[in-house]
Amino acid sequence: MNEIVAREQIAPETWRYLVRAPEIAARRRAGQFVVLRVYEKGERFPLTVVSSDPAEGTIELIFQAVGTSTRMLAAMCPGDEIMDLAGPLGRPTHIERFGVCVVIGGGYGMAPVIPIAQAQRDAGNTLIGIDGARSREHVILEDRLRAICDRVEVCTDDGSYGHHGFVTDVLREMIEAGERIDYVLAIGPTPMMRAVAELTRPHGIHTVVSLNPIMVDGTGMCGGCRVEVAGETKFACIDGPEFDGHLVDFESLMRRQRMYSEMEGEARRMFEPHSTPLCACQEDRDGE
Amino acid sequence: MVSEVKAGRQPMPEQPPDERIHNFDEVPLGYTPEQAFAEARRCLQCKRPHCVEGCPVKVKIPQFVALIAEGRFEEAARKIKETNAFPGICGRLCPQEGQCELTCVLGRRDEPVAIGRLERFVADWERARGDIQHPDPRPPTGHSVGVIGSGPGGLAAAADLAMWGHKVTVYELFHAAGGVLRYGIPRFRLPREVLDAELEYLESLGVELRLNFVVGRTATIDDLLEEHGAVFVATGAGLPRFLDVPGENLLGVYSANEFLTRVNLMRADRFPEYHTPVHCGDDVIVVGGGNVAMDAARTAVRLGARKVTVLYRRTRAEMPARDEEIVHAEEEGVRFEFLAAPLEMLGDDEGWLRVMRCERMELGAPDETGRRRPVPIEGSEFELPCDTAIVAIGSRAHPLVPDTTPDLEVSRRGYIAIDETGATSKPGVFAGGDIVTGAATVIEAMGAGRRAAESIHRYLTGQEPPNGTPPPGVR
Numbered sequence: 069m070n071e072i073v074a075r076e077q078i079a080p081e082t083w084r085y086l087v088r089a090p091e092i093a094a095r096r097r098a099g100q101f102v103v104l105r106v107y108e109k110g111e112r113f114p115l116t117v118v119s120s121d122p123a124e125g126t127i128e129l130i131f132q133a134v135g136t137s138t139r140m141l142a143a144m145c146p147g148d149e150i151m152d153l154a155g156p157l158g159r160p161t162h163i164e165r166f167g168v169c170v171v172i173g174g175g176y177g178m179a180p181v182i183p184i185a186q187a188q189r190d191a192g193n194t195l196i197g198i199d200g201a202r203s204r205e206h207v208i209l210e211d212r213l214r215a216i217c218d219r220v221e222v223c224t225d226d227g228s229y230g231h232h233g234f235v236t237d238v239l240r241e242m243i244e245a246g247e248r249i250d251y252v253l254a255i256g257p258t259p260m261m262r263a264v265a266e267l268t269r270p271h272g273i274h275t276v277v278s279l280n281p282i283m284v285d286g287t288g289m290c291g292g293c294r295v296e297v298a299g300e301t302k303f304a305c306i307d308g309p310e311f312d313g314h315l316v317d318f319e320s321l322m323r324r325q326r327m328y329s330e331m332e333g334e335a336r337r338m339f340e341p342h343s344t345p346l347c348a349c350q351e352d353r354d355g356e
Numbered sequence: 357m358v359s360e361v362k363a364g365r366q367p368m369p370e371q372p373p374d375e376r377i378h379n380f381d382e383v384p385l386g387y388t389p390e391q392a393f394a395e396a397r398r399c400l401q402c403k404r405p406h407c408v409e410g411c412p413v414k415v416k417i418p419q420f421v422a423l424i425a426e427g428r429f430e431e432a433a434r435k436i437k438e439t440n441a442f443p444g445i446c447g448r449l450c451p452q453e454g455q456c457e458l459t460c461v462l463g464r465r466d467e468p469v470a471i472g473r474l475e476r477f478v479a480d481w482e483r484a485r486g487d488i489q490h491p492d493p494r495p496p497t498g499h500s501v502g503v504i505g506s507g508p509g510g511l512a513a514a515a516d517l518a519m520w521g522h523k524v525t526v527y528e529l530f531h532a533a534g535g536v537l538r539y540g541i542p543r544f545r546l547p548r549e550v551l552d553a554e555l556e557y558l559e560s561l562g563v564e565l566r567l568n569f570v571v572g573r574t575a576t577i578d579d580l581l582e583e584h585g586a587v588f589v590a591t592g593a594g595l596p597r598f599l600d601v602p603g604e605n606l607l608g609v610y611s612a613n614e615f616l617t618r619v620n621l622m623r624a625d626r627f628p629e630y631h632t633p634v635h636c637g638d639d640v641i642v643v644g645g646g647n648v649a650m651d652a653a654r655t656a657v658r659l660g661a662r663k664v665t666v667l668y669r670r671t672r673a674e675m676p677a678r679d680e681e682i683v684h685a686e687e688e689g690v691r692f693e694f695l696a697a698p699l700e701m702l703g704d705d706e707g708w709l710r711v712m713r714c715e716r717m718e719l720g721a722p723d724e725t726g727r728r729r730p731v732p733i734e735g736s737e738f739e740l741p742c743d744t745a746i747v748a749i750g751s752r753a754h755p756l757v758p759d760t761t762p763d764l765e766v767s768r769r770g771y772i773a774i775d776e777t778g779a780t781s782k783p784g785v786f787a788g789g790d791i792v793t794g795a796a797t798v799i800e801a802m803g804a805g806r807r808a809a810e811s812i813h814r815y816l817t818g819q820e821p822p823n824g825t826p827p828p829g830v831r
Contacts, residue, residue: 136631152531154569285529290613291614301600306755320605324707
């Protein structure tokens with residue numbers, strides 16, 4: 069069950085896994101996620117399903133190894149089994165022929181953009197991609213995005229690759245140049261999604277964001293992932309994860325995402341990489 | 357005999373409050389064999405026992421009590437399991453004072469026989485012996501049943517159906533089985549070794565538990581009906597209800613479900629060894645008056661909160677919690693603020709809860725539940741400082757199955773509609789427990805599971821169920 073069949077590092081601290089999960093692979097749709105628990109003492113945490121291969125029975129997961137649980141996941145090897153994997157969860161993306169869709173990924177937020185971009189493309193939309201990252205080495209999935217989109221703009225915060233600037237700078241130029249935009253999808257760090265929503269709001273451009281609050285069960289039972297949308301409390305796990313970016317209270321979301329930051333720091337210190345068991349296939353990482 | 361009747365009910369030994377607030381071990385320690393003897397001998401062995409009428413699953417109470425009185429504990433265990441596969445759970449969690457013990461004849465002039473404690477004693481005795489007996493299920497019928505949800509309703513249905521020879525698969529969305537018994541009920545009320553042992557017993561009857569399986573997402577009811585002749589939906593009322601007051605999304609405000617799940621299922625009490633954190637501040641307010649509120653308050657005490665206050669809008673007399681739970685909470689230092697309800701939660705600059713603004717209530721005319729309705733007193737607002745709030749005011753239907761099964765009839769509040777046999781509007785699909793009735797007790801869900809099991813047996817075989825008759829041969 070849940071065997072890791074392939075493992076690849078695609079950027080600093082960023083990993084791409086193929087995991088055997090035939091039931092999820094057969095059923096998952098764009099925008100859905102899985103909840104994982106790496107081992108007995110681990111947390112339950114959500115990851116978007118980037119793609120699936122129903123014939124092979126595998127799903128593709130991309131994650132950044134920044135917290136205790138994701139670092140433990142990164143320490144696993146092909147052949148290892150993820151202890152628990154449940155899904156596909158969340159509402160699938162609303163797919164419609166909008167016209168021109170701009171799909172924006174910030175950092176590893178590009179990973180959840182890919183399946184949605186593909187589905188919007190398949191629905192007959194024209195796609196423009198914006199792939200933003202801190203620097204050249206952090207740009208991920210550019211080739212995949214290019215294969216889906218009619219046009220792709222890459223930007224980096226430090227200017228080491230593509231445009232020098234943020235994804236919002238690229239989007240602003242497009243809007244100011246009078247380009248037709250019917251739909252914007254933005255996924256990445258919460259401040260980035262908020263900035264995109266603020267940019268499109270005055271222009272009335274339909275803007276969808278995919279939220280990543282703290283979750284436990286992922287099926288509506290705890291309410292930990294609650295977010296305020298248009299003044300109403302919603303559960304990201306069953307009402308989302310995608311919402312109208314113009315209606316989300318990002319301030320409250322960002323606060324709630326930081327709820328355990330102190331405790332997480334404590335846990336992280338206890339599980340430094342050297343204390344995480346690495347198997348032989350990872351010894352080549354020691355030199356990094 | 358008369359003198360023995362007058363001997364009085366055996367008291368339950370308990371962990372003293374000043375010790376137990378520092379651990380998650382069980383509070384009532386259980387009868388010794390001597391106590392169990394003495395208590396069992398109090399039973400009058402009524403010819404027409406009222407206690408059985410009070411039991412939702414019709415445990416053969418006088419018979420198993422008589423066997424205890426004779427020291428035949430193993431046979432007593434077998435006798436209970438003819439009708440109830442989960443004596444360790446039921447002996448602890450059933451509100452016996454409102455069921456079997458309420459109707460015990462002894463209770464008219466004296467205290468009733470401690471039926472629940474005796475049931476628990478037998479289960480614990482058998483588990484401690486390490487050799488749990490179980491009857492052989494009847495020969496395979498060739499029918500297969502899918503049970504959705506491994507909470508009390510699902511487990512009870514699965515046990516009966518398996519005993520009658522059906523192939524049963526239980527689907528559970530969490531990574532561990534038990535439903536509310538796993539994520540909701542704290543260890544100090546239901547030790548996990550008791551739950552695990554009774555789940556193992558269920559598996560020994562041939563029941564397959566499929567974990568991490570989210571029906572409605574991983575597969576739909578229609579998918580399951582391709583594999584199973586019938587499906588029993590026992591998904592519970594697992595969605596938390598919030599107060600709908602301003603400030604409820606501040607940091608430090610939890611649903612009781614989340615707070616308890618973090619501790620019970622994810623072991624946040626052992627953070628960081630277990631990596632799931634929980635925030636339990638010094639000054640905790642629990643809103644609500646049911647068993648879940650008591651569980652949350654007593655869990656907060658054990659996590660080291662300095663002050664835990666239960667805020668309830670009626671008085672102690674109307675609290676839905678079991679008296680035993682209220683008394684335990686009081687002994688553990690939990691304070692009660694009756695006739696009060698939250699109006700607003702106020703936070704600091706960083707968004708952490710700091711104050712709960714409340715108002716006083718008074719009791720007005722009785723509402724549809726027969727309890728007097730709380731009415732706000734004008735101008736009675738007051739503030740309570742706090743840094744953690746746990747909202748335990750009830751729950752809602754789990755929507756995943758109804759939402760993904762278009763031809764399943766539901767009430768306007770999302771609960772599944774059934775007829776008197778437990779059948780839903782969709783052929784082959786039965787439902788029971790909290791997903792039908794709204795939040796109720798563990799044993800009521802078990803009763804519903806058993807009634808549905810009977811209907812499913814009739815639906816699949818066209819025959820009456822073997823009705824608890826002990827099958828031949830005991831392994």
